[in-house]
Amino acid sequence: MRADARRNxxxxxxxxxxAFAEKGTEASLEDIARSAGVGVGTxxxxxxxxxxxxxxxxxxxxxxxxxxxxxxxxxxxxxALRQWLLAQLRHITxxxxxxxxxxxxxxxxxxxLWGSCEVIFxxxxxxxxxxxxxxxxxADLTQADxxxxxxxxxxxxxxxxxxxxxxxxLFLEGVLL
Amino acid sequence: MRADARRNxxxxxxxxxxAFAEKGTEASLEDIARSAGVGVGTxxxxxxxxxxxxxxxxxxxxxxxxxxxxxxxxxxxxxALRQWLLAQLRHITxxxxxxxxxxxxxxxxxxxLWGSCEVIFxxxxxxxxxxxxxxxxxADLTQADxxxxxxxxxxxxxxxxxxxxxxxxLFLEGVLL
DNA sequence: GCATAAGCGGAGGCAGCCTCCGTATATTTA
DNA sequence: TAAATATACGGAGGCTGCCTCCGCTTATGC
Numbered sequence: 001m002r003a004d005a006r007r008n009x010x011x012x013x014x015x016x017x018x019a020f021a022e023k024g025t026e027a028s029l030e031d032i033a034r035s036a037g038v039g040v041g042t043x044x045x046x047x048x049x050x051x052x053x054x055x056x057x058x059x060x061x062x063x064x065x066x067x068x069x070x071x072x073x074x075x076x077x078x079x080a081l082r083q084w085l086l087a088q089l090r091h092i093t094x095x096x097x098x099x100x101x102x103x104x105x106x107x108x109x110x111x112x113l114w115g116s117c118e119v120i121f122x123x124x125x126x127x128x129x130x131x132x133x134x135x136x137x138x139a140d141l142t143q144a145d146x147x148x149x150x151x152x153x154x155x156x157x158x159x160x161x162x163x164x165x166x167x168x169x170l171f172l173e174g175v176l177l
Numbered sequence: 178m179r180a181d182a183r184r185n186x187x188x189x190x191x192x193x194x195x196a197f198a199e200k201g202t203e204a205s206l207e208d209i210a211r212s213a214g215v216g217v218g219t220x221x222x223x224x225x226x227x228x229x230x231x232x233x234x235x236x237x238x239x240x241x242x243x244x245x246x247x248x249x250x251x252x253x254x255x256x257a258l259r260q261w262l263l264a265q266l267r268h269i270t271x272x273x274x275x276x277x278x279x280x281x282x283x284x285x286x287x288x289x290l291w292g293s294c295e296v297i298f299x300x301x302x303x304x305x306x307x308x309x310x311x312x313x314x315x316a317d318l319t320q321a322d323x324x325x326x327x328x329x330x331x332x333x334x335x336x337x338x339x340x341x342x343x344x345x346x347l348f349l350e351g352v353l354l
Numbered sequence: 355g356c357a358t359a360a361g362c363g364g365a366g367g368c369a370g371c372c373t374c375c376g377t378a379t380a381t382t383t384a
Numbered sequence: 385t386a387a388a389t390a391t392a393c394g395g396a397g398g399c400t401g402c403c404t405c406c407g408c409t410t411a412t413g414c
Contacts, residue, residue: 002360002411028401039363044403069304082349127246141347148344152329167325170318171348172259179380179391205370216394221372 009046011036017057025054121147186223188213194234202231298324 001009015036019027029050033043047053072083124143131137149171157163178186192213196204206227210220224230249260301320308314326348334340 004411005361008362029403030401033363040403041363041405042361045361048403050402069301072304082345124246127249144340145344145347148333148340149330149347152331152333152344153326154329155332156325156329163321163325167322167329168259170322170326181380182392185393206372207370210394217372218374218394219392222392225372227371 005046008036008038008042012038012043012046012053013056013060016053017060020054020057025050029053182223185213185215185219189215189220189223189230190233190237193230194237197231197234202227206230 012032016027016032019032019035029043030040032053033040036043043053047056121143124147128137128141128143128146132139132141150168153164153167153171157167189209193204193209196209196212206220207217209230210217213220220230224233298320301324305314305318305320305323309316309318327345330341330344330348334344
């Protein structure tokens with residue numbers, strides 16, 4: 001790879017990382033090219049699709065993550081696992097787009113979307129309350145917890161209902177008394 | 178509201194529902210207007226933003242969901258809750274966009290994105306394995322389960338790290354021995 | 355230094371977003 | 385029922401972002 005190509009590649013990666021973190025993964029590619037000081041043609045030659053660019057940015061972050069993971073305390077595997085998961089949460093969150101508005105709305109009465117989530121929320125609360133009264137669900141669980149977990153599972157296994165069910169069961173086994 | 182306006186509103190809602198289910202929430206609004214047999218101007222008058230349209234479609238579905246929930250077996254609250262959550266998963270999944278490519282990739286060796294997820298996956302497997310060997314995590318848990326749950330939590334509480342942590346702990350309490 | 359392979363960049367065609375306003379139609383009034 | 389009025393319609397047009405294509409530039413090897 002020619003020296004100038006390498007330089008442009010690196011600049012694009014840096015700028016893309018900043019842009020995605022700030023504006024989400026839908027940030028304008030022309031803007032990214034501009035702030036890297038190259039033409040769009042150059043961007044597209046290095047990263048034929050947006051996906052490719054996102055992926056390259058993620059890969060960068062992944063390496064740092066892996067390093068972090070290898071340095072975690074070996075003597076306390078439970079704690080280490082937890083720290084690892086937390087770090088991942090943080091990383092995913094900074095690179096993820098903004099599609100979560102609805103997921104936020106369902107737990108936030110201030111949101112303009114709240115009104116139409118209310119029915120669902122109250123019905124869910126009712127069912128949860130009943131299950132708790134019957135003593136089959138731990139009492140400290142809130143409807144907000146439940147809806148977030150459900151949203152999350154739905155999203156993360158969008159095209160695999162079998163996995164969705166498995167994860168839901170995993171969650172419930174910790175929740176059912 | 179004038180009769181023709183009502184008619185167009187309903188048509189738009191129907192077509193939008195179909196389009197979002199088929200192509201995700203990024204479906205072209207001009208296409209939706211066209212298939213509803215109205216001009217884009219009409220679409221934008223009724224639904225000033227894409228968000229408004231998505232919301233209206235969801236609201237439609239929510240009503241059916243609430244009806245379903247009210248009919249669930251009162252004598253078995255645990256089962257009723259589970260059925261309710263499953264129905265929600267299904268509903269969310271059909272209306273959600275397609276941003277889940279990465280979430281899928283991390284559990285799918287066939288995906289073109291798999292390569293760069295591999296490091297993360299193997300490091301995670303390592304940490305999980307250690308925790309399991311130490312007897313602090315149940316043995317039947319897989320790395321695929323963990324990464325899906327983490328992705329899901331990250332997404333569903335994107336802008337609220339406190340909630341993220343709480344949900345993670347909820348999950349772990351069911352998982353830790 | 356020269357040849358040439360490698361890389362650059364931005365014009366241009368296309369698609370989707372959203373606004374604006376002249377036209378059309380439902381509803382009200384007399 | 386016909387005029388008056390309020391309400392709603394539609395699509396042209398301006399704009400932004402996507403992606404391709406190809407003539408020009410520059411690094412590299414001899």
